[in-house]
Amino acid sequence: MEAVxxxxxxxxxxxxxILWxxxxxFALSAVVQALVRRATVVRLLGDDRPRTLAIATGLGIASSSCSYAAVALARSLLRKGANFTAAMAxxxxxxxxxxxxxxxxxxxMGWxxxxxxxxxxxxxxxxxxVFFRIFLRKQLLEKALEQADRGLTGSMEGHAAMDMSVQMQGSLWRRLRSAPGLTAVSHIFVMEWAAVWKDIVGGLLIAGAIGAWVPDxxxxxxxxxNDPVLAGIWGPIVGPLVAVISFVCSIGNVPLAVVLWNGGISFGGVVAFIFADLIILPILNIYRKYYGLKMAALMVGAFYLAMVIAGYAIELIFGGLGLVPSNRGAMVMESGISWNYTTWLNIAFLILAALLVLRFFRSGGLPMLRMMGGSPDSEHSHAQ
Known part of the structure; x- marks a missing residue:
């Protein structure tokens, strides 16, 4: 009991x-998502040219999602005509x-x-x-797209498919102050929390257990x-593999990243670990259902190699510029809560969250929340 x-x-x-x-x-993400139409996203992602991939990246940032919703949304974009590589970007x-x-x-962890x-x-x-340009064959892609049209549907895709962006003219401030704007922000805010709270809680509990029970x-x-050179080589290789078996996705893997960083993983390794939320075991199974076994295997290999390459690149770039932090003591690894600026920030943002949640329920959001809780295998979901 003491250990627990x-x-x-x-x-x-x-x-x-991290509460505030x-x-x-999530509030800033909701504001951004309330101003970007999904139809615009689809229209801009028709090929895999560098400019298109840059647009896909920018619009992906604007359409912030949990890992499960991001995977479902990528499939939705494919079914509406987006290029496969652009959808993955x-x-x-x-x-x-x-x-x-x-x-x-x-x-x-630091800036x-x-x-x-x-x-x-x-x-x-x-x-x-680059990997898809070299190894993705047209026949395999066609079969994957056919599978995407009849694969898994349900609550995850329902969350990904909802377009609650504000359809009105005027400045950003005017749209935010409007009744539709506030309602859209509140709905996206609550739905995002509903989609990821289990991952966040799971990540915090796993990180707490590992931090308390596993010695440094x-x-x-x-x-x-103890060998900086070997650690720099080993970290990006093993970091994503630790993520795969942790089952923690999205923001929920950051607390565990803190534990790994304190434990000695390399800088590039911890970055590769954070990227690996898209290849955890439950999502690998979703890839299989969405695109078929062969395409899922290719995707996993491509994602993993891209994460390792990114980890090595970060290790070299930041190491060369002297930007790798030398301090491995994370402030959150000391148990206890004190009355400081964090407390005041938490109080202020909890009030903001309460106001958004109140707006959500007063504007009829409860049925939408219930639809998100449907069976992942339901053929008659909100996505339809």
């Missing part, structure tokens, strides 16, 4: 440290290059990790595009921390 209590205390401390930043990130950006992830990384995420993401997308000596040995 210690793990829960660490998880609770992490939660308290989570609310801020959109998928990567919408879960790994988003506001809330950058805020949490800066708060828990260097936020910068590394936004530098490494485009590198990963370029590597993925194990991680230092596992990540070869």
């Amino acid at each position: 209590g210690r793990a829960l205390a660490l998880a609770g401390s992490m939660t308290w440290e 930043a989570l609310i801020l990130g 959109f998928e990567i950006a919408s879960t790994n290059l988003v506001i809330e992830l950058g805020v949490i990384l800066a708060l828990l 260097q990790f936020t910068l590394a995420e936004f530098v490494g993401g485009p590198i990963m997308i370029v590597a993925l595009a 000596s194990f991680w230092r040995a596992f990540f070869l921390a």
Whole structure:
């Protein structure tokens, strides 16, 4: 019981440290999503030219999603005519290059990790595009698209397919102050939380347990921390593999990244680990159902290699510029809550969250929330 209590205390401390930043990130994401039409996204993603991939990346950032919703949305874009590589670039950006992830990384691990995420993401997308250009055959793609038209549907795709953007003219401030604007922001805010809260809670509990129960000596040995050269080579290779078996996706893997960083994983390794939320075991099974076994295998290989390449690139670039942090002591790894600026920020943003949730329920959002909770295999979902 003492060990369980210690793990829960660490998880609770992490939660308290990042709560205000989570609310801020999801609120900003909701504002952005309320102003971008999904129809515009589809119209701009018809090929895999560099300009199109850049647009896909930018629009993916604007359409921030949890990992499951990002995967479902990419399939929706494909079914509406988007290029496969562009859809995958959109998928990567919408879960790994988003506001809330950058805020949490800066708060828990330092601004260097936020910068590394936004530098490494485009590198990963370029590597993925090159890999698909070389290895993706037309026949395999055609079969995958046929499977995409009849594959898994349900609550995840229902969440991804909802277009709640504000359809009105005027300045950003005017649209935000309008009744439709506030309603759209509140709906997206609540739906995003509903989609990822289990992953966030799971990530915090796993990180608390590992931080409390696994000694640093194990991680230092596992990540070869005593040999900086070998650690730099080993980290990007093993980082995504740890993510695959952790089952934690989206922002939920950041607390575990803190534990791994404190344990001695290389800078590039922890960045590759964070990127790997798109190849965790449940999502691998979704790829199989969406696109067939052969395409899923190709996707997993391409994603993994792109993550490793991005990790190596970050290790070399940031190491060469002297931007790799030397401090491995994360503030959230000390259990306990004190009355400081974090407390005041949490109070302020909890009030904001309460107002948005109240707006959500008063504007009739409950039926939509119930539809998100439907069976993933339902053929008559909100996505239809």
